[in-house]
Amino acid sequence: MTTIFQELETYKNFDELARDVLDLAKEILPNQLIYISSISGTQQVILKISNETTSIIATEGMMLNLNDSLCRAVDFEKKQPLVYESIMEADSLEDLKNGLEKANIKSYLGIPISFVNGDRFGTLCAVNDKEKHFDDKSITLLQRIVKMFSYYLDLERIAYRDSLTNLYNRRYLSNFFDDQQETEGWIFFLDLDGFKKVNDVHGHDAGDIVLEDVAVRLQNFVNGHPDALAFRLGGDEFVIHFSRVSDMEEMSRLAEQVLERLTIWDPHYQLSTSIGIAMYPGDCTVSLKTLLKNADYALNQAKASGKNTYKFFEL
Structure with missing residues (x-):
């Protein structure tokens, strides 16, 4: 397990707040499988996932190679959401389509989660076993939830980082x-x-x-x-x-x-x-x-x- 995943184990109330984020996201996008992932280097792990019964194959603790994940194209620098309303019609996903079809993922929304200093944390994602239209209002509300979650992450990070060097303290x-x-x-x-x-x-x-x-x-x-x-x-x-x-x-x-x-x-x-x-x-x-x-x-x-x-x- 890489460093950021070890660090999360020391965060107070992470599980509770992550679950609250998922619950709020479910109010905005019902009938979606929603999860929070963390990214470190070339690895991505699903930290928390909604309880929605679905045919999509995804579980908490699932570790993925980032290059084999839809989240690989999320723009953390510009903090822009990534939307695929129809996976099968996306030309940029040819190398992933077989795996996504086996996982029953037909649509995807990924919102970047970053620390305040710009370092990437991971993503808030919504996936569906059907093609799905994601309206602008829903995406904007999810971005606001992610922003508040980022403030919490940053407060936890500050508690364990040296202010001058950013090394652990x-x-x-x-x-x-x-x-x-x-x-x-x-x-x-x-x-x-x-x-x-x-x-x-x-x-x-x-x-x-x-x-x-x-x-x-x-x-x-x-x-x-x-x-x-x-x-x-x-x-x-x-x-x-x-x-x-x-x-x-x-x-x-x-x-x-x-x-x-x-x-x-x-x-x-x-x-x-x-x-x-x-x-x-x-x-x-x-x-x-x-x-x-x-x-x-x-x-x-x-x-x-x-x-x-x-x-x-x-x-």
């Missing part, structure tokens, strides 16, 4: 760690060497730019590792969490990749990065507080050994 790390399955994992505790001097010499605006740049580099790194998430704890302290069973050799290789990404800076800044690494077992006997303390101890060892390196915590 300590609160989300705590919730995420508590919800982890009973398998072992790893923590990388990162600290920027020389960051205080950047603030003192070049000012806090320059420091903020550096932190934002670090966040981008770390996010790009974890994007290539589905079992990894990046967090900012505060100041110039960052964490990468790996949900995996692995050995020290592989973790060393990943630490070297992270250091490489954080090596090149403006020569006036004289920055580098030190990393402390700690592993936790799958029996959940180690608290997050203890784990971070262990990783911080290893981090201090890395700094004491010359910085720009990593150390493992060892008992």
Whole structure:
């Protein structure tokens, strides 16, 4: 399961509000199968679906390849609805028609759901096993419902995101760690060497730019590792969490990749990065507080050994 789906599990009242959205949508478009989906990367999952009895094959939790979904053409940039009143007459859907026919989908309305900053969340969709005309008034009302739902999503997101870097924050790390399955994992505790001097010499605006740049580099790194998430704890302290069973050799290789990404800076800044690494077992006997303390101890060892390196915590 990808990051956005994990994030949704921490949202308060999501199920209740999603159900309210579906109920309101059903008042506007009765006799339709209506669902809320979330999109992450190339994956789409149906989160909540209306209770309408229908011949259409769709269930909550269904995961789709976005390229095989009608929602692939939804315009998130312009926030425009996508309408197919007759699937079989749409020339642009030739590659999907066989699958849609098997699913008994004859018409489709998809409305983009985005966060306030423009990041896509997913779609509110109405599908029918018959051809259907979607009038402008109904579409406009559904767009207003989606807009209100987006405000709720954004408030939840703000609670778990660092305001400067948009990485997950300590609160989300705590919730995420508590919800982890009973398998072992790893923590990388990162600290920027020389960051205080950047603030003192070049000012806090320059420091903020550096932190934002670090966040981008770390996010790009974890994007290539589905079992990894990046967090900012505060100041110039960052964490990468790996949900995996692995050995020290592989973790060393990943630490070297992270250091490489954080090596090149403006020569006036004289920055580098030190990393402390700690592993936790799958029996959940180690608290997050203890784990971070262990990783911080290893981090201090890395700094004491010359910085720009990593150390493992060892008992």
